[in-house]
Amino acid sequence: MSKELDYLASRVIQRKMNRRSFLGRASALGLSATAAGTFLSNAAHAAEPVKGGTIKVALSGGSATDSLDPALSTNTTMSSITRLWGQPLLELGETGGLDPIIAEEFSSSPDARVWTFKIRKGISFSNGQPLTAEDVLATMERHAGEESKSGALGLLRGIKDMRVEDGAFVVELDGPNADLPYLLTDYHLMIQPNGGKDNPTAAIGTGPYVIKDHEAGVRTVFERNPHAWLDTMGHADTIEILAINDDTARMSAIQSGQVHIANRVPPKIAGLISRAPGVEVRSTAGPGHYVFIMHANTAPFDNKDLRMALKYGINRQEMVDKILFGYGSVGNDTPINASYPLFTPTEQREYDPEKAAAFFKASGHEGPILLRTSDNSFPGAPDASALFQQSLKGAGIDLEIKREPNDGYWSEVWNNKPFSTSYWSGRATQDAMFSTAYLSTADWNDTRFFNEQFDQLLFAARAELNEATRTQMYADMSTILRDEGGLIGPMFNDFIDATSDKVAGWRDTKGFDVMNNYAPAKMWLVG
Amino acid sequence: MGLATRLVVQRLALGLLLLLAVSVLIFAGTQILPGDVAQSILGQSATPEALENLRRDMGLNEPAVTRYFTWLGGALTGDLGTALTSGADISEAIGARLGNTLFLAGVAAVIAIPLAILLGLIAVRFRERWPDKLISGVTLASISLPEFFIGYVLILIFAVKLRWLPPLATVYDGMPFGERLTLVLLPAITLTMVVLAHMMRMTRAAILNVMQSAYIETAELKGLSGFQVIARHAFPNAIAPIVNVVMLNLAYLIVGVVVVEVVFAYPGMGQYLVDHVSKRDVPVVQASGLIFAAVYIGLNMVADIVSILANPRLRHPK
Numbered sequence: 001m002s003k004e005l006d007y008l009a010s011r012v013i014q015r016k017m018n019r020r021s022f023l024g025r026a027s028a029l030g031l032s033a034t035a036a037g038t039f040l041s042n043a044a045h046a047a048e049p050v051k052g053g054t055i056k057v058a059l060s061g062g063s064a065t066d067s068l069d070p071a072l073s074t075n076t077t078m079s080s081i082t083r084l085w086g087q088p089l090l091e092l093g094e095t096g097g098l099d100p101i102i103a104e105e106f107s108s109s110p111d112a113r114v115w116t117f118k119i120r121k122g123i124s125f126s127n128g129q130p131l132t133a134e135d136v137l138a139t140m141e142r143h144a145g146e147e148s149k150s151g152a153l154g155l156l157r158g159i160k161d162m163r164v165e166d167g168a169f170v171v172e173l174d175g176p177n178a179d180l181p182y183l184l185t186d187y188h189l190m191i192q193p194n195g196g197k198d199n200p201t202a203a204i205g206t207g208p209y210v211i212k213d214h215e216a217g218v219r220t221v222f223e224r225n226p227h228a229w230l231d232t233m234g235h236a237d238t239i240e241i242l243a244i245n246d247d248t249a250r251m252s253a254i255q256s257g258q259v260h261i262a263n264r265v266p267p268k269i270a271g272l273i274s275r276a277p278g279v280e281v282r283s284t285a286g287p288g289h290y291v292f293i294m295h296a297n298t299a300p301f302d303n304k305d306l307r308m309a310l311k312y313g314i315n316r317q318e319m320v321d322k323i324l325f326g327y328g329s330v331g332n333d334t335p336i337n338a339s340y341p342l343f344t345p346t347e348q349r350e351y352d353p354e355k356a357a358a359f360f361k362a363s364g365h366e367g368p369i370l371l372r373t374s375d376n377s378f379p380g381a382p383d384a385s386a387l388f389q390q391s392l393k394g395a396g397i398d399l400e401i402k403r404e405p406n407d408g409y410w411s412e413v414w415n416n417k418p419f420s421t422s423y424w425s426g427r428a429t430q431d432a433m434f435s436t437a438y439l440s441t442a443d444w445n446d447t448r449f450f451n452e453q454f455d456q457l458l459f460a461a462r463a464e465l466n467e468a469t470r471t472q473m474y475a476d477m478s479t480i481l482r483d484e485g486g487l488i489g490p491m492f493n494d495f496i497d498a499t500s501d502k503v504a505g506w507r508d509t510k511g512f513d514v515m516n517n518y519a520p521a522k523m524w525l526v527g
Numbered sequence: 528m529g530l531a532t533r534l535v536v537q538r539l540a541l542g543l544l545l546l547l548a549v550s551v552l553i554f555a556g557t558q559i560l561p562g563d564v565a566q567s568i569l570g571q572s573a574t575p576e577a578l579e580n581l582r583r584d585m586g587l588n589e590p591a592v593t594r595y596f597t598w599l600g601g602a603l604t605g606d607l608g609t610a611l612t613s614g615a616d617i618s619e620a621i622g623a624r625l626g627n628t629l630f631l632a633g634v635a636a637v638i639a640i641p642l643a644i645l646l647g648l649i650a651v652r653f654r655e656r657w658p659d660k661l662i663s664g665v666t667l668a669s670i671s672l673p674e675f676f677i678g679y680v681l682i683l684i685f686a687v688k689l690r691w692l693p694p695l696a697t698v699y700d701g702m703p704f705g706e707r708l709t710l711v712l713l714p715a716i717t718l719t720m721v722v723l724a725h726m727m728r729m730t731r732a733a734i735l736n737v738m739q740s741a742y743i744e745t746a747e748l749k750g751l752s753g754f755q756v757i758a759r760h761a762f763p764n765a766i767a768p769i770v771n772v773v774m775l776n777l778a779y780l781i782v783g784v785v786v787v788e789v790v791f792a793y794p795g796m797g798q799y800l801v802d803h804v805s806k807r808d809v810p811v812v813q814a815s816g817l818i819f820a821a822v823y824i825g826l827n828m829v830a831d832i833v834s835i836l837a838n839p840r841l842r843h844p845k
Contacts, residue, residue, distance in 0.1 A: 058695075063802040063805075064613075065613050065806045065808055067612065146576075147580055148576075148577065148580060149577055149584065153574060153576065153577050154577075201614065213699070215623075217799075219699055242792065244697075245789065245792075246790055248682075248790070249695065252682045252686055252687050253695050256687050256690060258693050258694060407805065410566075443575070
């Protein structure tokens with residue numbers, strides 16, 4: 001039987017047979033549809049990448065206002081474009097850990113204060129200029145400098161000195177940070193000639209492609225970089241990225257076969273799309289999560305009992321079922337889930353209207369609680385707020401919902417008003433996530449969380465190079481946050497992408513959507 | 528023609544004044560909107576330092592009045608400046624986008640205007656009979672549906688199910704004309720369905736109005752066929768209101784199609800403007816606003832002048 005299956009699978013991969021008839025034949029051979037599907041995708045993985053052709057990609061997020069300067073990249077369209085022409089020092093490994101890219105290897109001093117990155121020799125930028133450690137230094141200087149407008153500026157704080165030593169890039173930190181290599185995978189930190197100081201928007205890097213034609217917010221065309229050095233990506237001759245923000249337009253583009261890869265499939269219609277012929281829906285667990293945030297220092301949310309009442313009054317599973325349509329997992333009032341490198345589960349908090357009512361009574365608060373929400377705070381936020389309202393009613397708590405306009409939500413409501421809906425796309429490590437939003441001095445402390453014990457643990461964990469101890473420290477911090485914090489985190493949303501059966505090479509990866517934005521570079525056309 | 532010339536000059540001067548007023552209004556509007564451009568660009572990843580650096584770089588620390596006059600001076604000399612967000616040259620970007628918008632509007636107009644007038648004439652010829660009722664019913668139904676819905680239905684039928692036409696209309700520079708035309712066909716049909724009813728109903732009403740006149744009776748008595756009476760005697764006298772409504776719809780095809788642009792991912796002016804409004808990119812909003820206002824004022828002026836020229840009493844004043 002297996003020989004016949006192998007034969008059939010190879011026919012599908014060579015496009016001499018379609019997927020549907022393969023599944024039919026496979027079930028005739030006694031294989032369940034799921035098993036047959038897995039078999040087929042394994043067979044496709046085993047197949048060698050095919051070179052050539054044009055891969056077309058439809059991505060959301062792009063706008064006519066986008067700049068090609070990687071420092072200013074803010075959306076999926078731009079981070080995907082950046083990853084086609086540029087490369088960072090290190091990249092997240094597909095299944096965890098780190099892949100060396102421009103840094104061949106790295107090491108730290110025992111106290112995790114001085115980090116040395118050995119720069120790969122013999123690679124050149126797309127304009128033919130050889131890459132040196134000085135270029136790396138200049139790049140980091142540009143992003144970390146006082147004049148910086150970079151989205152990575154926050155990550156690069158706490159650097160005491162950067163220098164080049166014997167062709168290696170050396171970073172000396174104010175305090176220890178065991179996570180520094182992870183931070184350098186950030187999508188803003190693409191190595192550019194002289195750091196991009198001369199021309200930040202030139203889009204010259206060491207990536208597999210170069211830009212042939214670019215119209216911001218519309219279309220970007222890539223052709224092969226003649227100086228590309230990494231052969232695990234860059235299979236198609238040409239890549240065409242279309243910025244399509246309308247969900248229906250993007251989905252009809254993939255359904256009609258006009259594009260091969262599309263991101264952000266709305267969960268509501270993911271089931272429908274997966275039944276379309278020649279389209280496969282790819283759901284990947286990630287660190288992104290949808291949240292209700294309370295300012296823990298502002299009345300009435302400065303009362304721990306009231307925060308607890310709200311945390312027990314939310315039905316997490318219902319949110320995953322009705323808002324994410326099952327494409328996600330329940331949260332536990334901490335921003336950390338299994339996508340993070342050093343994760344251990346903590347006890348799951350469940351919906352408990354009786355406990356919620358008891359805590360509410362203990363808080364002494366009377367009257368309704370005002371929650372602000374908007375459509376763009378996360379997909380389905382107003383619906384999620386209504387569900388929250390209903391589940392709180394079961395505990396006798398009155399939630400008042402105020403619908404705010406999308407426009408200006410991030411500047412006027414989020415991180416400004418005491419109780420609102422929001423989302424986080426997550427970070428590469430616990431340390432990065434906690435220091436971005438939960439450290440007392442964090443820039444975006446959007447829950448106004450000031451906890452000395454938490455801060456101390458965070459700093460201690462940075463200096464801790466023993467993984468088991470660090471893992472325990474992070475678990476403790478999650479527990480503190482879960483019990484004391486202003487974060488109500490009901491759900492982690494999966495990334496849902498769609499690919500056509502004309503492309504192969506998909507793998508579920510860590511990081512962002514569409515294979516951590518690498519799908520166009522790592523997939524290839526079949527047949 | 529002295530009157531007509533004077534009228535044109537008068538209208539032009541008024542139009543320019545109106546444009547100036549519009550530029551002030553748009554500028555004031557963008558100032559009132561919450562949040563500034565630096566905050567909008569950096570979004571959730573804004574730190575106080577990054578915000579301050581970006582604001583200083585963009586000259587946002589200057590007072591609003593100074594920024595307005597600097598821009599106005601540039602615009603008068605043909606320099607619309609650079610976009611605050613992407614640093615791209617605005618005149619260049621708008622040139623390409625405006626070309627796309629005009630192309631789509633042109634294709635839609637070439638289909639819609641003759642079709643609307645023809646249908647209007649047919650409706651009058653068979654008034655109160657089934658062709659009239661059918662035409663009115665269908666066109667009114669299509670104007671009553673929101674345009675994104677018509678767009679989606681067309682995509683579903685012609686792109687996803689039948690696969691005759693592509694669902695995306697992402698045109699680009701250097702695309703062959705034939706291919707470009709195929710791409711804009713679906714959006715152009717969508718727009719046609721949206722503007723058809725208005726023009727058709729106006730044609731029908733204007734001609735019916737004229738049909739009450741004594742000279743129509745004369746024409747009928749002299750033995751002309753029903754269609755000849757309408758086409759040769761009634762239509763020329765109903766031209767003024769028809770031109771007016773055609774111009775209004777042309778203006779709509781140019782300035783009001785953002786929804787269709789989004790649905791078909793068409794790189795036109797509407798999408799360009801919306802992207803920049805959401806980022807508070809004032810120079811681009813100003814420039815696009817001015818162009819839209821100019822189109823509107825210009826087309827209205829054309830309508831006025833045509834109706835004057837079409838009216839002998841105004842053409843030869845006593």
